[in-house]
Amino acid sequence: MVFTLLENDSSTNVSSFQVPDPTYQHPLANLTLRSSLRADGFNTTTTTPILVAEYVGVVVLNILSALFSGLVLGLLSLDVTELEILRKCGTEKERRYAAAIIPMRRHSNLLLCSLVLGNVIVNAFLQEILDDLFPGIVGFISTTICITIVGEILPQAVCARHGLAIGAKTIWLTWIVIIITFPVSYPLSFVLDCALGDEIAFVYDRERLLEYIRITKNYNNLDPQEINIIMGALKIKKIAVGQIMTKLRDVFMLSLDTVIDYQVILGIVKRGFSRIPVYERSRRNIVGLLMVKDLALINPHSEVTLKSILAFYKHPIILVDEAHTLEVVFNHFREGKSHMAIVRAHKKKDIVGIATLEDIIEEVLQVEINDETDIVTDNREFKYRPDAQIPNDLEILSAHLNEAMARRKFRDVKHGTKDSLHHTLSAERIKKGDKDGSDRAPNK
Structure with missing residues (x-):
């Protein structure tokens, strides 16, 4: 509403006002001023x-x-x-x-x-x-x-x-x-x-990685066997050889003075081992290692002693502490000297057991490995295979007869080869050395 103040009337000395025109419209009347339209809390203008x-x-x-x-x-x-x-x-x-x-x-x-x-x-x-x-x-x-x-x-x-x-x-x-x-x-x-400082990237150590694999095994695409192999490989630096060794009381051993005859060979074949520790006087005094293949051309009737065989082949012995990790023992095996280690008590010289390359591989793979000649499936608990094929005496006797026939062919130069003659001469040398008493036991 607009009110206009008129000039003062000198006669009446009273200010006069003009009555507003109803048709008058202010120039700013069409502007939208939202601050004056909020009585109900909302803006009523929706098209601007x-x-x-x-x-x-x-x-x-x-x-x-x-x-x-x-x-x-x-x-x-x-x-x-x-x-x-x-x-x-x-x-x-x-x-x-x-x-x-x-x-x-x-x-x-x-x-x-x-x-x-x-x-x-x-x-x-x-x-x-x-x-x-x-x-x-x-x-x-x-x-x-x-x-x-x-x-x-x-x-x-x-x-x-x-x-x-x-x-x-x-x-x-x-x-x-x-x-x-x-x-x-x-x-x-x-x-x-x-x-x-610089941002440190998150890195899994061995223990965290093992736990991570263990927790996520139900969600990843790895097979259970793959998971076992990975976890076994990660543990190779943490597991001591004393945890996987075959204890001395369960080890099949031979005395240094043993004469290799029919009964001894029969016992070796029935055991099914490829490497046999040899002791002198006491089982805790291992002085050598017999490879079963060393007996391939030995005549059981020749009365060859085990001492002579060890003196001829001289297989090295690996001595390790029971506190050594599997990685340390595995590195010894990688050198190719032997695949069997003699385990001694920690900080002592007493022999407490043996460990083989197969034991370490089984620990890494988390499975028992059996070949066609194994009779024992678990060296630590000494479990026999239910399907083990143990030869009887007749089969062993037949094998020795075949061996005797092969010897005759080996001695015939016309039918012999360089390798067969070498093995034959080696057997004769062992026998001769045993009779002469000139052989020596390997160093401890």
């Missing part, structure tokens, strides 16, 4: 371009807030080492995603400061717009819902599971945020780098 722009801004800012919040968790939870692994041995998509993220992920503090700063700026604008659209308690509730649920909880839940894909597909937007916030984010990241 400014209001539409505000609603669009709310949607865009919510998306940016959710993206920044999710990327903080999604990208920073991806370890650089894990990304390198994915880049080299992941699927085609994982390799491409990891290659895109790694350059940015190496600057973790700069990435963190840029995303957090961008998220704070976006949330500040979002709160201002929501307060302008919905004043009072309605604005407070709407701001809380948008920032907490839409901007924090939902994106972090999604990016925690799909951070690699989302981070790679929005990498261009992340670089834009870094460039825009660089004047502020870079100094902050520089301070963090100086204060906290």
Whole structure:
């Protein structure tokens, strides 16, 4: 309503007012002033371009807030080492995603400061717009819902599971945020780098890797046998040879003074071992190692002593401490000197058992290995194979008869070969050395 002050009437000395024209319209009457239209708490104007722009801004800012919040968790939870692994041995998509993220992920503090700063700026604008659209308690509730649920909880839940894909597909937007916030984010990241140092990549030690494999065995694509082999190989530096050895009381041994006759060979064949420790006077005094193949051309009726055979072949003995790890013993076996080690008590010289290359391989593979000649399937618990083929006396006698016939052919130069004559001469040499008494036992 417009009131016009008239000039003073000098005769009456009273100010006069003009009655307003009902048809008069003020020039600013068509302007929308939202601050005067909020009696009920809501904006009653819904068609103005400014209001539409505000609603669009709310949607865009919510998306940016959710993206920044999710990327903080999604990208920073991806370890650089894990990304390198994915880049080299992941699927085609994982390799491409990891290659895109790694350059940015190496600057973790700069990435963190840029995303957090961008998220704070976006949330500040979002709160201002929501307060302008919905004043009072309605604005407070709407701001809380948008920032907490839409901007924090939902994106972090999604990016925690799909951070690699989302981070790679929005990498261009992340670089834009870094460039825009660089004047502020870079100094902050520089301070963090100086204060906290370089980021330390998460590395699994042996125990953690073993536990990780054990926990995830129901979810990965590895076969149970593959898992056992991996776990066995990782334990090779932790397991002592004393834990897998065959105890001395269960070891089949021969005395140094044993005469190799029919009964001795029969007992060796029935046992099914390929290597037999030889002791002198006491079982705790092992002086040599007999390879069963050394008896291939020995005549049981020649009365050759075990002492003569050891003196001729001179197989080396490997002595190890029971506290030595399987890795140490395995390295001895790799040298090719022998595949059987004599185990002594820790810090003592008493012999407590033996260990073979097969024992170590079985520990790594986590299975018992049996060949066609094995009679015992478990040296530690001394279990016999139920399907073991133990030859009887008649079969052994028949084998010796065949051997005797082969000897005659070997002695015939026309039918002999260089290798067969060598074995024959070796047997004769052993026999001769035994009769002459010139053989010596190997050193302890």
